Amino acid sequence: MKVKVxxxxxxxxxxxxxxxxxxxxxxxxxxxILEMIEELPPDExxxxxxxxPKDQAALVFSELEPDDQIxxxxxxxxxxxxxxISSMSPDDRAExxxxxxxxxxxxxxxxxxPEEREETLALLNYPENSAGRLTTPxxxxxxxxxxxxxxxxxxxKEGRDKETIYLMPVIDHQRKLLGVVTLEDLIFSDPxxxxxxxxxxxxxxxxxxxxxEEVAQIMRKYDLVAVPVVDSEQRLIGIITIDDVVxxxxxxxxxxxxxMSSIVVTEQxxxxxxSWQFFxxxxxxxxxLLLLGTLSSGIIARFENLLASLPIIAAFxxxxxxxxxxxGSQISALVIRGMALGEIDQRxxxxxxxxxxxxxxxxxxxxxxxxxxxxxxxxRVTYIMLAVSTALFVVVIVSNIIGALLPFIAKTxxxxxxxxxxPLLTTIVDLLGIAIYFTVVNFMLSV
Numbered sequence: 001m002k003v004k005v006x007x008x009x010x011x012x013x014x015x016x017x018x019x020x021x022x023x024x025x026x027x028x029x030x031x032x033i034l035e036m037i038e039e040l041p042p043d044e045x046x047x048x049x050x051x052x053p054k055d056q057a058a059l060v061f062s063e064l065e066p067d068d069q070i071x072x073x074x075x076x077x078x079x080x081x082x083x084x085i086s087s088m089s090p091d092d093r094a095e096x097x098x099x100x101x102x103x104x105x106x107x108x109x110x111x112x113x114p115e116e117r118e119e120t121l122a123l124l125n126y127p128e129n130s131a132g133r134l135t136t137p138x139x140x141x142x143x144x145x146x147x148x149x150x151x152x153x154x155x156x157k158e159g160r161d162k163e164t165i166y167l168m169p170v171i172d173h174q175r176k177l178l179g180v181v182t183l184e185d186l187i188f189s190d191p192x193x194x195x196x197x198x199x200x201x202x203x204x205x206x207x208x209x210x211x212x213e214e215v216a217q218i219m220r221k222y223d224l225v226a227v228p229v230v231d232s233e234q235r236l237i238g239i240i241t242i243d244d245v246v247x248x249x250x251x252x253x254x255x256x257x258x259x260m261s262s263i264v265v266t267e268q269x270x271x272x273x274x275s276w277q278f279f280x281x282x283x284x285x286x287x288x289l290l291l292l293g294t295l296s297s298g299i300i301a302r303f304e305n306l307l308a309s310l311p312i313i314a315a316f317x318x319x320x321x322x323x324x325x326x327x328g329s330q331i332s333a334l335v336i337r338g339m340a341l342g343e344i345d346q347r348x349x350x351x352x353x354x355x356x357x358x359x360x361x362x363x364x365x366x367x368x369x370x371x372x373x374x375x376x377x378x379x380r381v382t383y384i385m386l387a388v389s390t391a392l393f394v395v396v397i398v399s400n401i402i403g404a405l406l407p408f409i410a411k412t413x414x415x416x417x418x419x420x421x422x423p424l425l426t427t428i429v430d431l432l433g434i435a436i437y438f439t440v441v442n443f444m445l446s447v
Contacts, residue, residue, distance in 0.1 A: 009036050013047055022051040030059035042071040050080065058087035066099040073104060082111040089163060090116070091136045091244060094123035098133075131215045132208035134248070135229045137238035138163045142170045144178055144196035148189045155183070164241050167226040170199045175235040177228055179203050205230055208237055212248045217342045219245050256340070256418040289427050296434050303438040306445075313441055315378065316371070316388050317434065323367060324395045324433035325426040328403030331356060332425050335407045336417045349408040353401065360400035368393040383445060391440035398436060399429045 012021040025033060025048065033052070037045050037060075049057050049072070061069065061084050073081060085093065085108055097105050097120065109117055119137055126132025140162050142151050151168070159165040170179045179199035189198045205228040206215050219227055225242045300307070307314055335352060338344035344352065372389040406425060407417035 009048060010040065010044065013044055018047070018051060021048075025051055026053070026056075030056055030063065033060050034063050042068070042075055045072060046075050049076070049084070054083045054087045058084050058089075058092075062088055062092040062096065069096060070100065070104065073100075073108075078111075081108075085111050086113070086116060089136050089138060090119045090123055090238075091134055093120050094133060097124060098128075126208050129212045130208060131206045131210040131212060131229050131240060132237065134212060134215065134240045134244045135208065135238040136163045136241065139226075139239045140165055140168045141236065142168050142181065142195050142199075144170055144172070144194065144199070146195045147191065148186050148193050148195065148198060149191035151181070151186055151195050152191075155186075163239065164226050167224075167239070169203075169228045169236050169239065170195055171236050177203065177205060177230050177234055177236050180228060203228060206240070207232065213252050213340075215240060216245050216248045216252070221342070252340075256336070256416075285423065289423050292427050293430070296431055299431065299434050299438065303442060306438065306442050310384070310445070312378070312384065313388070313438075316375070317437060319371065320392060320395050320437045321430045321433045323392065324399035324429045327360075327363065327396050327399040328425050328429040329422070331400055331403040332407060332417075335404055339407060339411070339417055346408060346411055349405065352404050352408075356400050356404040357397070360397040363400065364393040364396035367396055387441045387444040390444060391437045394440055395433045395436050398432060402429060402432065 009021065012018070012024075028036075033048070033056070037048050040048070045068070049061070052060065057080075061072070064072070076084070085096075088096065093116075097108060100108065109120070112120065123133055123135060126135075138161065140155050140158050142154065146154070155165050155168070166183055168181050168183075169177055170181055171177055178196075179201040180203040181195060181199040185198050186195075204218065204222050204224060206218060208229055208231055215227065218224070219240075219242065226239045228239055229237045231237055335344060368389040371392050372385055375385045375388050403425060406428075410417045410419065
């Protein structure tokens with residue numbers, strides 16, 4: 001039984017009590033060890049890795065940030081480094097090499113057996129962010145003519161070194177995928193029954209070139225813990241397990257949040273990214289949005305006579321702008337999330353438009369009445385009250401439509417819809433809100 005404890009590794013290292021530390025570490029999960037050593041300097045991390053069994057060390061090392069991995073590679077003794085790299089799963093190994101400089105990649109590849117090297121390079125040949133990069137060939141492969149008894153015997157013999165034994169692909173002698181079978185199916189079936197009669201002959205699978213985000217959607221949709229990966233000729237390459245897909249979901253969510261906040265995407269964690277890098281990542285969008293936002297001064301200048309004759313209308317301008325931005329941000333977030341989950345397709349734009357016209361009208365009516373009641377406390381001039389509430393009505397409907405359609409427009413031009421949310425959408429809606437407000441008020445007051 002593994003016991004989770006809050007451990008001050010540094011104090012053990014300073015006391016030189018490595019025997020006790022080794023025993024305690026052996027009872028910890030790799031994820032917990034990762035948390036414990038995160039803040040340690042590289043020379044103390046090395047001490048911890050020397051105390052870990054090779055399989056545990058490989059799991060912890062594969063989850064470190066790239067900068068930490070590079071630092072440790074330079075400090076590891078050759079024997080320990082070989083041990084860790086060889087013990088890593090092929091997909092984790094490929095991910096590691098992808099982040100390393102060329103000289104380090106060549107060094108690490110030299111530590112692998114010819115078979116391990118071939119597996120790793122095969123995964124690296126697939127496009128970045130594709131299913132192929134997440135695939136592990138370490139799965140138990142069954143054949144249809146096997147009996148259930150023979151299949152279970154093979155699992156007992158090979159399963160300990162495989163990524164998972166919950167789901168096994170069934171293939172023919174040309175490696176073409178015929179179906180899948182779960183361990184549960186085998187356990188509760190007649191031992192003499194052929195695997196062919198137990199397997200699911202219409203399995204869910206993905207191609208090696210399938211985008212990793214689509215893989216995550218498929219596994220979420222069908223509640224899968226593993227999915228077979230095939231090439232263009234339906235030949236089995238390996239499987240993708242749920243632990244790798246959880247990482248993909250985290251990466252995609254982080255990427256979308258960064259894009260929606262108008263930040264250049266970075267894969268490193270907050271404390272592993274330098275202040276200068278954050279400055280560079282955030283500055284371009286802020287400058288662009290600042291310049292775009294200054295267009296509002298030109299719009300206001302066009303209506304300076306209106307403002308001079310009726311300065312009270314300036315008091316309601318922030319409410320117009322804020323409400324329009326809030327409305328647009330709300331609906332764009334809903335549409336982008338729907339797209340990410342596969343609930344909304346590019347062809348659904350007209351359904352979303354009709355639906356949001358109705359919802360926008362209801363929201364606009366409610367908010368227009370609300371602002372009308374609020375304006376009463378500022379002025380009792382009827383035409384100003386009507387002008388402000390009418391302007392807000394139009395701003396809400398237009399902002400809602402823009403927020404709903406911008407993600408579709410982005411996809412049409414192969415732009416990530418997340419970029420259209422957040423500050424960019426708010427700036428666009430703010431400009432339109434100011435223009436609509438002054439135009440409507442000017443029109444109503446001139447009638």
